[in-house]
Amino acid sequence: MCLASATLPLAQAAQASDTPLIWTPSQTSDSSYAMRMGSHLPTELEASAGAEISFTGFQSDLAPARTANPVKFWSSVRLPSNRKDGGDAQIEVRLNGLTGRRSVWLSKSLSLDLTPDLAAQIEDLYSLDYDRTASDRRVDARASKTIRVLSKTKGTALFARSTRSTRDQEWQASVGVEQKVMRGVNLSANIDNLAAQRPSGTLRASYAQRW
Template sequence: MKKCVLARLAAAGIVLICTGQSPQFASAADDRPLIWSPSKTGANAYKLRLGVRRTGRWNTSAGAEVAMGATRTGKISPPGAPVRLWGMASRESGRGAVRRSSQVSVDYNALRGTGNFGAGTARSWIVTPTLDAEVHRSIALQCNAYESRCSEPKLTQSAKLLSPVSRTSLTVQSQASSSGLSGVSRIGVEQNFGNLRLGAAVADPLLEPRSVFDISYSMRW
């Protein structure tokens, strides 16, 4: 009974934090050393991401992420990752028409003992006055501390042609693992309308082609 009451109090605290933050504070906090980013992830689910950041040649940040959810009747739903530890380091370089960026990220779920490691690089440049190009390369690895094993690393590479005027882009993606190169894994088109993004793609076009449609909306508050 006592644990149930504490869980409900914790959920209520996260709800108050997520709903009580003003837009002015949220926008101002982007440049502060303290990271305080609450968000609503479902009808009755909330997440609080907190930590610290340091700017320099490499921009680094680290902290914890707390999640809590409940059913419509108010019963607490145990999340798969109630607390996650995370860290990230990124760097940008280049001026004018050519820009480069690098990023390394880690996160750890103490409940399940699983950790994720990711690293990636990106390069963008101006092809013509009306066309930009981007190339992204990344590697992802997942390990389990309790089972003392790691999955095979997955390499992903994507190339994108983007029209800044119409905000339309064409993307080609490929993947590779220890079993070899899988070839082209996805070909798609994306269109942005302000904060709304629409996408249509063909996944695994060489072996088992299937259609994929995406729609997303982002909002900063």
């Protein structure tokens, strides 16, 4: 009886997840791509783990470039929250399979309904990176805040983001737009380093599928 009672929450959690597998390809740069694979774990908390494989695409008249970080392992846990205002928090741990570099991420988000169609999201992201391959085995910290306004019916979102790390001398600002094309398919375009003399632009596409 004790054994059955102890395993019941795990069984309920496993049945509650209709899509246990994670398969998320994404474009990380003009010629680089990543594939995140994993599975939701049968626990009471919303936990998942897996690996992310990075690779480069082929370009005309150029030899395929070697990916600096081909394999990363990750695990994620969504923290329980009793807040009724749409607040959410999540912790993610990443490990570079080639260099052994480790990082811990803490993300917090808050959603607010502005109108029946418009919503606002505020996201805070904090991370610590430990690089044992560096000569001084340094630890870098990074923080960012994103404010996003999105249309629920059209799937379009406008966002502004500020980022600061221990390697930056000042805050970095960026703006962009995101568009949900269809289920699991998203496009985004953003302009980074607005204070620089030559800001850089990025266009990305992502696709996520669970089954």
